[in-house]
Amino acid sequence: MKKRFVSLLLAISMIFSLMPVSAVTAFAESENGGEVTTVDSGYCGADNGGENLRWTLDNNGVLTISGSGAMKDYTWDENVRLDWYVRKKDIRSVVLDNRITHIGDYAFDKCTNIESVRYTGYTGNAGVALPESVTTIGVHAFSDTGVTGTLKLPEHLTEIDSSAFYHCGKLNGELKLPDTVKEIGGFAFNSCGFTGKLELPASLEKIGNDAFESCSGLTGKLTFPSKMNEIDFSIFHETGITEVVIPSSIKTVRDFAFDSCMNLKKVYLPTEIPKIYNRAFRGCDNVKFYYPAYKADWMTQTSKFLDSTLNADKDAVKPSEVNTWRPICYYVDVTFDAGSGKFQNGEQKHIVKGNENELYRTENLTEAMVTAIGTPKQSGYHFAGWSLKQNGSVDDVLPVADGYMTIADNGKNDFGGVEDGMTLYAVYTSAASVKINGIDGEATAIKAGKEHEFTLTGKENTDTGATVTLELNDSTNAKLEYYNSTTEKWQEVTDAFNVRDVNGMSFRVAVPKNADDATVTLTAVVKDAKGNEIEDGGDSKTFKVNKYVNAKVTITDLDGTTVKAGEAQNFTVNVTPNDDANTGAKAKITVSGANADAVEKIQYKDGETWKDVPGEGLSIDEINNTEFKLITKADANDGDVTITVTAKKANGTEIDKKVAAVTVKKHENAAVTIDGLDGTTVKAGEAKEFTVNVTPNDDTIDKVTFGTTSGEVQWSSDNGTTWTTVPGDVDYSDLTGKQFRVVPAADAANGTVTVTVTAKKADGTEAAKKDASFTVTKKEEPVTPGGGSTGGGENPGENPGSGSTTPKRKLEIADGTLTSVTVKDENGNLKDITDTITKDLDGKYEIPVGAKVTVTAKDAPEGMKFGEWSISDKTLLSDPDVPSTEKDLIFTMPDNPDGVKLSVVYLEESIGEEPNLVEKGALAGTVVVGSAALLYQGHMLGTELYLRYLLPHGAVIPQNRACCCGRMPKIRNLSAPLSTAI
Incomplete structure (x- = not known):
């Protein structure tokens, strides 16, 4: 009886361990008439088991973090977020201790109701004011929050990690980066609302891709610091910057770095220019590139700068998606020739040196440069100015105004200004x-x-x-x-x-x-x-x-056209006002003819909005600056329609009239047919070929969607030699020459499967759809253990590294560390590539197929011991050469599209080695076997707790919340799931 009671208490305690903290603390909440009360609390530090930092959340939505040191880093997985994450919508503001040194990864990610984050004692107006003790800001620390106002960063900040302030669109004002910042991660300030000039500190060594993308309010001149060596992808995409200064330390400018910077006009290059990718300045229609040396030096650099888009003379470039040539502006010397006169020093010519005056090609001479030359003199004549023409007249004199001598057309390029080898000649006049x-x-x-x-x-x-x-x-x-x-x-x-x-x-x-x-x-x-x-x-x-000419009406793209029922015909009307302009003239559009009822309406475009043409007509300006469309009724019959445009003065006098004849035709919808599939029988895992025909008729088909309720639809373009899965939406044009087949899932049960083919228009609306159903019979297969060896071997794949065609698969590790990854090089020698293996945003490694992988289990929690590895891949699971019961797991990376997931099965130290309670591969996450054994013991003692009403059928009863994501292991010699057995 005593054992039964102990088992009952153990089971009840485990049930409470499944409940979130908020569910337990809710019992302590009370309403005290507006009093500030704590509704939740916990620890969030990175040291001392998290106790170096404590957090509290009060009933006013204020989250206070107190203590010293670093916050703990969390991940994107909501199951391993900070404890306050379940209350993220309740948080309105955050108060940080002045001693915090690190804002943790994902600390406030998606806390959309947070409006301010400030440190204790801060009295300023900034929406976000971080403590001066903070030196690093973690990944996604404040991403997608509602923080509003300016951002005050601490003076000793060294690193702003990727996506730290991603999508904080309510942050505004000028962004001031501290002089200590060394690295800004990718997407760090993406889509923020900052305005004004951005000063990059001299300490900055790296800016990640997309860091300032879509910060359209950033303007002015941007100078990159000399410690940077690369301008990464899209870092200033769609910003408002006007000038860019690139130092000699920059070796590469990546694609899209300044994509769509429509206000960018000047890019200052170093004498040794970096490699500039073709799309680095995509869409920058107004940009000029300034090179601080002469043409001869520039010609040694052209191979690095968009060589495929340079013109024949190498003095203009056409960036991606820019329709006009943009000039390369290197230093030029300009000669001033006094002709038959002389300068005050007695010389006939004076040269303005480009390197001494920073005079670039295509730029205008400043008034100060021209004044410094002096005025040439010729006896009996008056100096009128400078001209591009030798022996030019007064009409040829170049104007000097607003600080510049303007050369609008120099006859040598499309940009004007000075040009290499240019000479300006003095113009003299005599008498009045x-x-x-x-x-x-x-x-x-x-x-x-x-x-x-x-x-x-x-x-x-x-x-x-x-x-x-x-x-x-x-x-x-x-x-x-x-x-x-x-x-x-x-x-x-x-x-x-x-x-x-x-x-x-x-x-x-x-x-x-x-x-x-x-x-x-x-x-x-x-x-x-x-x-x-x-x-x-x-x-x-x-x-x-x-002499006076009256207005004239013309109709374009309408007369003689045929319009399908339910469709529209765009056309334009032009009323050339001639001398009837400003007379208040209007044009009226009318519909007539035997089939006039086929026209539903005629509309015109007002800005971006289509409106019905008013009965009284439109003014000439409205007519000439818009588009029209004739819209027919969906059920219209065949017949002819006459459209008349009549222009009249304000007093009603007719000026001109034009008619257009239109033929209306009935609309025929698209059709989809599926042959050779409907009513057939297919075994699970086998294939059935069929044909598909999409007839557009009067519809325009853009995409075709293939779907099935079991398995997948495949297609072949080589008469059935190679089959691939049909993607969700395919272009209609891609159907030509294709064969199709459907392959039900290999483990499909007996039943009916339906294949659906849907034809869609460009706007995504359905034009036609066809279903075909067939019967699936279950495939009977013997259960065979084992399989080919894919692990533990000594023959890792040959050189599956950078530049190889060897595929890579995802490796997800829980409770373990990636120790080494080796491959064979082209000489058959083992090569360690561990340092080249990186994680993706989901925390998964990308491992070359065939590589030899070693993973070491982490130390077991207190009171536990290592049991064995849980492996998701069946081939590894059944391979006797894979040491799944050893802490060091060594295997060869299989070619499994789903990748490999590894986790550790821990045992309580009090549990012996036999019997093994967890079947190999039963869990995808950490499993505590000792608790499962105790629950089983409770069943054997007769404790009947109906946990099946609390948890899903077959769910595991974990020892802590972190295990809630795992599936319930089967206990050997126990036929029912554990929740049922209890």
Whole structure:
């Protein structure tokens, strides 16, 4: 009786061990009228069994962490998160002790209701203010939290691990990185809301991929520190930076590093440029690359820089998805030639050196550079400026304004500015002159009833008192006027003007409403003070006069088209306003004809929204700046429709009209057929071939989906020699030439299996679907132990390392450590590649198939001892050469697509070696066998606790919560699952 009572108490205690802490502490909660009470607590430290840090959560949602030292690192697995994770939605703010040194991995991951994280005593406004004692921030420490406001990082921070602030979109303001930071992990600040210029500290050695991706608010000039040697993938993808400075320490710029940085205009390269991948500056439409040396030096570097996209002259590049050539801007020297004059030092030429003035190709000379050259002198002439043309005129003089001499078109490249070997020539003028501005030959056309303004540029030079007279050769179709600033009215030009007075005056040509088409010449005649005409001092410009033309309507992409029922036909309407612009004219669209009822509606695009065309019509501006579509009814019949567009003035006067004839046809849906499968019988694990035909008819098929309720659907493109699994969605075009078969699961029971083929449109909607069902008969197979050896051998795969075609499989280890991985090299010698093996984001190793692997079990917990290894792979499990009962497990990595999972079966020290209570391979996680034996003992003593009502049928009764993920082991000589046996 005593033994029975002890067994009962043991079973009850194990039930409570399954319950989460929150379930137990809930009994202690109480409502005290607004009092602050602790609702949960625990330890979260990395030292002293976690007791170096203690956490408490109160009823106001404040999580307080006190103590000193580092927080414990956790993983993505919700079953091994911090204890507060089950209450993550209750946490509103976090208060950290000033002595904490490390924020643990996944500490606050997905705590979406956290708005602030601050250290004790902090009085500032930052949304996140970490203690000055913190030196490292762990993986996903604050990812996907709701923290809001600015981020204050500690001054002695050295490492920000990957995804630390991933998707913290509410973080804003300027991001200030401490001078001590050495490494920023991948995705660390991805999709954060920071703004302003980002200063990278000199201490920084590495930035991981995607670290600042989608931080669109980051702007300004970005300078990489000299301790970095690589710019990783996508680190500044879709940011707003405008300039980038790359130091000589950078050896590689990876793909997508500055992808879609639309504001990026200048990239400053070192003299020894890094290897820049083709897509590093993808989509950077406005970028220029600046190289701080001359062309000869640049030509030695071209093989490193997007060689496949450089132009023939190697002086322009076309980054990925950029449609225009972007210039390579190296140093150039520019020669200033005084021509028949001389500079003040008596020289005829002056050279501006590119390396001394940082004068880059395609850039404009600064006004300071031009001023420093000085003004050349020629006796009897006036220096007018500098020109690209030798013996150029005043019209060719390059403008100097806003601090630069602008060279818009140098005739040598598409970018303007200075060019290698460029010479600028002095332009001289003599006597007075007047130039007409704003009339550009026949390119200037003036409509009847309109006016056109122009200005004059007068240079008196040495001819004081010179005058200018304006004349038209056709006074019938045009008149000359000037603006009288005294009367503030336009009045007719009748007299000459002093040359010095015309600068700043406004003139115009006024064309009467009844004017006909004509070509008119305006002449400015310059005379000296004595009335003598100055040769070449005047100017002459020709312009066109056009008579009044009414608006004209055109319809494009509609007339003569055929539209299927339920579909739409896009078209455009253009109303050329001609001289009816600004008259309030509108265009009205109407539908007529015997089959007019087939048209459901006509719409136009307003921004990104389609709207019905209003009955009163649209303005000319609305008509010309949008798209239209005619939408037919889904049940429309065959027939013709007439579309009429009529343009009218505001007073109702018709200007123009156009019609378009449209034919409407009924819609025929797509169809799917499956032949050779429906009603057949297939054994489990065997295959049945069938054919599939998708007929689009009037639908446009984009994807075809294959599904089955058991097994998989496979296809072959080589007449059945090779079969592969059909992916979920396949392109419709990929069906051509394919054979299909269905393979039910090898362990499928007797029953009916259905194969479904669905044809989908581009928007994902279903166009057609067909099911075919067949009968599956269970496959009877003998149970055979053992199998081919895949473990423990001395022949690991040959050189399955970097660059090999040998596949890799996942290895997941619980309760153990990966000790070594060896392979054979090309000479047959064993090669240790342990240091090259890495974990993925799920914590799994990638091991080459055929490699020899050694895994060592961790020390057993207190009161326990090593039992044996639990192995998920059947071939390893049945291999006698695999020492599953040894702490050092040695095996050859099998080619198992599901990978290999290893865990340790521990025994209580009081349990002998026999009988072995856990069948080999029964568990995927840690199993405590001693407790299972005690539960079995409770059954034998007659304790009838119906745990089957508490746990799923066949579930294990673990000793602690960490075991809840495991499956229940079978106890030898016990036919029923343990929960039932109890």
